[in-house]
Amino acid sequence: MEKVLEWRLLYRGEGEAMLKAMIIDDEDYIREGLKKIINWNGHGFYICGEASNGLRGLTQIRELNPDLVIVDVKMPIMDGLEMIKNLRKENIFCEFIVLSAYSDFKYAQSAIELGVDSYILKPIDQNVLIEKVCKAHDKIINNKLIKDNIDLSISFSKDKILQSIIFNTIDVNTFEKYYSFFGFDFPxxxxxxxxxxxxxxxxxxxxxxxxxxxxxxxxxxxxxxxxxxxxxxxxxxxxxxxxxxxxxxxxxxxxxxxxxxxxxxxxxxxxxxxxxxxxxxxxxxxxxxxxxxxxxxxxxxxxxxxxxxxxIAGEGGNIPVRYSMEHIADSLYKAIDAGNISQIENAMDIVYQEFLCEKYCEDVIKVNYSNIYSAALNKLVLVNCDMKEKLSVCQEVLKEICQKDSLQELHVYMKHKFIEISEELQKMRPDDPFKKIIDYIGRNYNQDLKLETIAALFNYNSDYLGKKIRQNTGKHFNTYLDTIRVEKAIHFLREGYKVYQVAQKTGFKDMNYFYKKFKFYVGVSPSDFKGRT
The missing domain is CATH 3.30.70.270 (Reverse transcriptase/Diguanylate cyclase domain)
Incomplete structure (x- = not known):
């Protein structure tokens, strides 16, 4: 009962929060009187409509869908009981309070057979009407509660049944039994x-x-x-x-x-x-x-x-060749330093295709992109010492990498970022194309430089580039590179570095080869040169 009272209070608000009531009687003064005889709002209802006979009432009920109908038995065109009978045939259900000026039991009996349990004799007693209205209200609310619970239960059951199909915990034959019960229109x-x-x-x-x-x-x-x-x-x-x-x-x-x-x-x-x-x-x-x-x-x-x-496939459906992240970082650093936008894009496209092909999770992909970014910038700093501050790893970029929602979005962002860094570096480079190459060799002398690699970075034919270097320096490429390395070695020996350290810093991986080249150009061994300084 407490629950019913709680729901009754809930519905006693304004407008649609309350239940709807309709009055059907052929006497105008009766309809007006019924509107005023009790406080409908106070009892959880509002009057949504009225009609003067059963036929009009039938149309109104279909349109307005009231919760409660107050209806007279005897009316012209169509009486109240006939109207209720038609509504039952159409499976339209609402609560009825039947009014009658006749005490003949047959009218009450007919109403009961139609499922009506409230029957009031005219003239209408205010207290009796209030009692019947309250009883109808409680019944309507109870029925709504029951229906809501049934609908909720069916909804949960539908979820459970569909989940059972998905997880193979119910066989198809058993499932077929639920089709009509839950309203599935399978198969x-x-x-x-x-x-x-x-x-x-x-x-x-x-x-x-x-x-x-x-x-x-x-x-x-x-x-x-x-x-x-x-x-x-x-x-x-x-x-x-x-x-x-x-x-x-x-x-x-x-x-x-x-x-x-x-x-x-x-x-x-x-x-x-x-x-x-x-x-x-x-x-x-x-x-x-x-x-x-x-x-x-x-x-x-x-x-x-x-x-x-x-x-997951590259152009033509071919799976691209796999590359190590170290190789990618090295390729990127060289392309960025040389200002080769095309090679920056190619290197990034290789990374993109790599992650499309392999079953990496999001976190692993983002960590790899962060590592490539950090490794490329660290390599750039080594050959661009004067730009150390500008080329340091930016925490905002690492944060952006973590926040990207898709590989495509991350790929576009990183490609743009590397191109941006390269364009910033090129502002510090010579304008003359050949001087750019000489400048690049001068900064990267300690790397594993090959004429073919430099030619590709600057979009030259290697034979043509070799001739250009010989024409402008008077030396073949390898001789010119050795000369720069030995000059740098002299500088580092004078600064007090040990011989093996100098060999490493100038790109000579083999100590014997370093001794041989140094003595060839300087006339004495690195150790003897260091002993004289």
Whole structure:
């Protein structure tokens, strides 16, 4: 009883929060009197309409869907009992209080047979009417509570049954028994599972998920595309594939609609096609596989089973050759230092294809991008000591890497960042193309420099570049490089570095070769030279 009183208080508000009552009587003064004889609002109702005979009442009830109808037995055209009988045939159910000026039991008996349990004789006693109205109110509220609980139970049961199909814990024959009970319109010719993931740190609450699910359910049910249910942390959709294909625009617009309705970004992942009920599980597992690769395949949109195959291969469907991250960092540093935008883009595209092909998780990919960025900049600092501050690893860039939502977005950002660094460096370089090359050799003398590599960096033919270096320096490339290295070695020996340290700092990996070259150009060994200084 306390629960009923609680619900009665809830409904005794304004407008739609209250229950609706209708008055049907052929006497105008009776209708007006019934409106005023009691405080309808105070008893949880508002008068939503009235009619002067059963036929008009029938039309009004169909349109207004009242919770309670006060109706006279005897009226022209169609009496009250005939009207109730017609409503019962149409499966329109509401509570009735029947009024009659006749005490003949046959009228009361007919009303009882029609499921009416409130019968009042005219003239109407105010207290009796209040008693009947309160009784009707309690009954209506109780019935609403029961219906809500049943609907909720059926909703939960639908979720459980669909989950059972997905996890193979119910056989198809058993499932078929539930079709009509839960309103499933199976079987369909084809099925497809979709998983909807809600994005955003503040949207992980249960209420947010319920809100998203409710709005998706409205879209799906309105267009009869399938059924919506909870599945683990996702909102699941079981699509009727034929109807989905015919209404693809609705699916494509769904992320935008949900954003507008709930403020939530969603990713919809479509599993593979299921040709029968027993294949639905495979569609679900395929969707799970795709959602685990969401960072690679993209986010905040729709990922389908056809995307993965087209994205994981390079041009022509060929899987690219694998490269180590160290090799990539080295290639990037050289391209950035030389100002070769094309090679920067090529190196980054190799990284991108590498992660498309391999089954790395999001965190591993971001760590690798961070390491490539740090390694490339550290190498640049070694040959651009005067720009150490500008080339130091930027924490804002590392933060941006962590915040990117997809591999594509991260790839574009890092490519742009490396090009930006290269363009900044080129402002400090000579304008003359050949002087740029000489400047590059002068800064990178301690690296494993080869004429072919330098020619490729600056878009020259290696034979032509070799001739240009000989014409401008009077020396072959290797001789010119050895000369620079030996000059640097003399400088470091004078600064007090040990002989083995100088060999390392000037790019001579073999000590015997260093001694040989130094003595050839200087006339004495590095040790003798150091002893004289």
């Amino acid at each position: 369909w010719s084809n099925y497809r599972i979709a998983l909807v993931e809600i994005e955003g740190e503040n949207l992980n609450e249960i209420t947010a998920k319920m809100n998203v699910k409710s709005n998706i359910e409205s879209i799906i049910s309105e267009n009869e595309l399938g059924y919506v249910f909870d599945i683990e942390i996702y909102v699941g959709i079981l699509f009727n594939e034929i109807k989905l294909k015919a209404n693809l625009k609705i699916l494509q617009q769904m992320p935008l609609h949900i954003k507008e309705l709930c403020g939530a970004d969603i990713t919809i992942v479509l599993g593979s096609l299921a040709e029968n009920i027993s294949d639905i599980s495979s569609s679900f597992h395929h969707a799970c596989k795709l959602i685990n690769r969401k960072f690679i395949l993209g986010s905040k949109g729709i990922i389908s089973d056809s995307i993965e195959e087209s994205n």
